[in-house]
Amino acid sequence: MQSALQQRQAPDQPVIGSTPVLLFHQVSKWYGPVIGLNQVTLELRPGIMGLVGPNGAGKSTLMKLATGQLKPDIGSVQVHGINAWSADSRRFVGYCPDVDAFFEEMSGREFVTAMARLCGFRRSEAEERAQAVLQRVGMADRADRRIGGYSKGMRQRIKLAQALVHDPELFILDEPLSGIDPIGRQEMIALLHSLARQGKTLLVSSHELDALEKLTDHVAVMTHGRIAAVGTLSKIRAMLDDRPLSILIATSQPRRLAQALLSMSNVVGIEFIRDDSLIVRAIQAHRFFSKLNTLVLEEDFDIWHLETIDGSAQAILGYVLGKK
Amino acid sequence: MSETAKPAPPRPAFDQQSQSFFAEDGASRTAQVQALRLLHYRPWRGECRPAFYSVWPVARVSLRMMFRRKLFWGLYALALIIFLMFFFGQYLLAWAESQSASATVNVGLVRTNPSKLIRLLRDALKLNGSADTYRNFFRWQGSMVMIVLALAGALIVGNDFRHRSLPFYLSKPIRRWHYVAGKCLAVAVFVNLMTTLPALVLFVQYGLLDDWGYFVGDGTAISLGFVRLVLPINSLCLGIVGYGVLLTVCLSLFLVATASWLRRTVPLIMAWTTLFFFLRMVARALVDGLHYDPRWRLLDLWNCLSLLGNRLLGIPAAQIRPQPQPEIWEAAATLAALCVVCLLYLNHRIRGVEVVH
Numbered sequence: 001m002q003s004a005l006q007q008r009q010a011p012d013q014p015v016i017g018s019t020p021v022l023l024f025h026q027v028s029k030w031y032g033p034v035i036g037l038n039q040v041t042l043e044l045r046p047g048i049m050g051l052v053g054p055n056g057a058g059k060s061t062l063m064k065l066a067t068g069q070l071k072p073d074i075g076s077v078q079v080h081g082i083n084a085w086s087a088d089s090r091r092f093v094g095y096c097p098d099v100d101a102f103f104e105e106m107s108g109r110e111f112v113t114a115m116a117r118l119c120g121f122r123r124s125e126a127e128e129r130a131q132a133v134l135q136r137v138g139m140a141d142r143a144d145r146r147i148g149g150y151s152k153g154m155r156q157r158i159k160l161a162q163a164l165v166h167d168p169e170l171f172i173l174d175e176p177l178s179g180i181d182p183i184g185r186q187e188m189i190a191l192l193h194s195l196a197r198q199g200k201t202l203l204v205s206s207h208e209l210d211a212l213e214k215l216t217d218h219v220a221v222m223t224h225g226r227i228a229a230v231g232t233l234s235k236i237r238a239m240l241d242d243r244p245l246s247i248l249i250a251t252s253q254p255r256r257l258a259q260a261l262l263s264m265s266n267v268v269g270i271e272f273i274r275d276d277s278l279i280v281r282a283i284q285a286h287r288f289f290s291k292l293n294t295l296v297l298e299e300d301f302d303i304w305h306l307e308t309i310d311g312s313a314q315a316i317l318g319y320v321l322g323k324k
Numbered sequence: 325m326s327e328t329a330k331p332a333p334p335r336p337a338f339d340q341q342s343q344s345f346f347a348e349d350g351a352s353r354t355a356q357v358q359a360l361r362l363l364h365y366r367p368w369r370g371e372c373r374p375a376f377y378s379v380w381p382v383a384r385v386s387l388r389m390m391f392r393r394k395l396f397w398g399l400y401a402l403a404l405i406i407f408l409m410f411f412f413g414q415y416l417l418a419w420a421e422s423q424s425a426s427a428t429v430n431v432g433l434v435r436t437n438p439s440k441l442i443r444l445l446r447d448a449l450k451l452n453g454s455a456d457t458y459r460n461f462f463r464w465q466g467s468m469v470m471i472v473l474a475l476a477g478a479l480i481v482g483n484d485f486r487h488r489s490l491p492f493y494l495s496k497p498i499r500r501w502h503y504v505a506g507k508c509l510a511v512a513v514f515v516n517l518m519t520t521l522p523a524l525v526l527f528v529q530y531g532l533l534d535d536w537g538y539f540v541g542d543g544t545a546i547s548l549g550f551v552r553l554v555l556p557i558n559s560l561c562l563g564i565v566g567y568g569v570l571l572t573v574c575l576s577l578f579l580v581a582t583a584s585w586l587r588r589t590v591p592l593i594m595a596w597t598t599l600f601f602f603l604r605m606v607a608r609a610l611v612d613g614l615h616y617d618p619r620w621r622l623l624d625l626w627n628c629l630s631l632l633g634n635r636l637l638g639i640p641a642a643q644i645r646p647q648p649q650p651e652i653w654e655a656a657a658t659l660a661a662l663c664v665v666c667l668l669y670l671n672h673r674i675r676g677v678e679v680v681h
Contacts, residue, residue, distance in 0.1 A: 064491075067491070067494075067495045068494070068495070069491055069494050069495065087375055087497045087498055087499050088497060089497075090495060090496060090497040090498075091372070091497045093495060094495075095491060095495035097488070097489075097491045097492065097495070099487060099488050099489055099491070099492075100487075101483075101487040101489070102487055102489035102492060103385065103389065103489065103492075105388065105389040105392040105393065105479075106385070106388060106389065106392075110388065114381050114384065114385045115492065115496065117378070117381035118378045118381050118382065118493065118496040118497075118498060119372060119378075119496055119497060120372030120373040120374070120375070120377060120378065120497065121372060121373075122373070162492065166496075172495075
């Protein structure tokens with residue numbers, strides 16, 4: 001009952017308990033003497049998962065392994081239980097690479113139709129599917145223009161269309177939101193959410209953490225070829241015990257509140273920033289919030305603003321990667 | 325003079341219910357909903373065709389890009405002029421011969437039949453439907469093919485590596501060899517459109533102008549152990565097809581291998597110029613100038629191709645110019661070895677997509 005409720009509340013979050021659509025098991029990949037991926041184990045289930053990390057962290061390697069473009073040196077990568085290196089597994093995968101220049105002489109429609117035909121569809125079926133996906137990504141009215149004349153946002157949509165064209169279960173999207181204007185980005189995010197609601201699995205890599213946060217709360221943080229953390233942002237943040245959570249509180253009695261808070265064992269520091277606001281640094285966030293709740297009710301504090309200021313993806317990524 | 329701004333196309337709206345984009349006008353909306361239903365409410369029950377069928381779409385994409393480059397149209401026009409020159413040359417001489425069958429003319433003090441003069445002219449111009457006609461045609465068209473391929477290599481293969489658009493292919497349910505086969509097929513279609521097909525048209529044309537017996541000729545003898553078959557077809561026709569196959573296999577492998585290695589147009593042109601022009605000059609200087617062993621001519625790949633092609637057309641080795649030439653099997657072995665090298669390189673290269681750029 002509870003899980004059903006959770007699913008209804010956040011339908012585009014990965015569903016726990018279902019069969020993994022993508023499975024990395026102890027995967028390592030070397031490029032000569034350089035290690036690209038180091039003993040990575042990861043499971044992806046229907047929903048959206050963000051993939052974040054600095055350049056050279058291994059995100060692209062992980063995506064290439066998932067789409068069968070690379071073969072792992074150690075371990076196995078499986079899509080729906082099929083070895084990702086085999087061509088059959090790619091029927092389940094739609095890949096949107098981070099490439100800007102491609103097939104400049106072709107029109108968007110021709111490109112998407114050609115990609116559908118590569119998936120084994122006959123011409124008529126390929127054309128129907130191309131039309132449907134172009135509609136879906138909002139490019140139907142501009143599909144007959146040459147790709148060479150497209151803006152970056154239009155190229156992103158066309159790339160997404162070719163990934164959608166065979167209706168795959170798993171989407172690997174490399175920077176799908178870059179270069180798209182704010183309105184287009186909202187539309188694209190809505191589209192990706194709709195895919196997740198259809199039960200698709202999406203792995204989305206992005207450097208634009210704000211946009212990624214709007215897309216999903218579930219991330220995998222990569223660094224030095226390893227998965228440093230996987231889970232919801234709040235869970236990852238909660239696990240960072242050595243990094244006190246910063247909470248901005250606006251109240252009419254900041255000094256009295258500070259005095260009361262300092263008596264709590266979870267609070268490690270307080271900073272006054274304005275006459276009516278203070279930043280509290282606390283460890284064991286859940287326990288702190290529980291105590292704060294009790295305190296506010298018992299002491300009748302008048303609090304009109306409460307915000308976690310380093311719970312964003314940006315801040316969490318910084319903490320996980322050991323950077324400011 | 326005032327300029328009027330072109331109105332921007334209406335922005336498609338996002339429909340929350342169907343989670344899709346729609347154009348604002350109602351008329352197209354129905355069609356769009358229909359299109360969406362095709363994908364999302366009609367599950368695919370058919371079987372996707374095997375990956376082997378993806379070879380042709382890969383080739384088609386390449387050919388489409390190639391034929392859309394306006395820069396190449398001049399070269400195609402030049403190739404067409406060469407073909408038309410042969411086509412109408414044969415036609416004109418045959419027509420003139422038939423028109424002057426019974427007439428006589430004075431050439432100086434000699435009275436002669438003009439058809440004999442025309443026949444002499446046909447033989448001198450090699451527009452007589454003989455193996456020499458097709459040899460010349462392949463030589464001229466082959467040069468055009470080489471130029472176009474040198475320019476188009478980056479477009480059809482190199483850009484996939486350079487612009488990293490290879491993942492579009494490789495993320496689809498095809499194997500790497502299907503990709504290579506598709507690219508080779510694109511080159512093969514182009515080579516045959518430029519050489520074999522027009523040569524066969526010339527063959528048919530000459531047969532129609534000359535005599536139906538031309539199509540059969542002396543037949544083509546094939547020995548299979550103790551059995552000797554004689555096919556009722558002019559061996560020239562099979563020679564033309566053979567020459568086409570030879571060019572197809574060699575040029576497609578050379579091009580795909582060099583283009584996946586060099587990627588950009590200028591280095592590719594330089595490489596092809598070296599392979600087919602400078603090495604030719606070096607070989608000529610060594611064999612004709614310094615009288616080295618004729619095997620040095622094996623450096624000249626175009627000569628190797630011509631040597632084999634001429635042999636397929638039935639031209640005796642002694643008639644092949646320049647002389648001396650290496651043995652036929654030596655030229656064949658050189659080309660075969662190069663093809664194997666190209667295949668090995670391609671095998672390495674398509675796995676080398678793994679290399680970090």
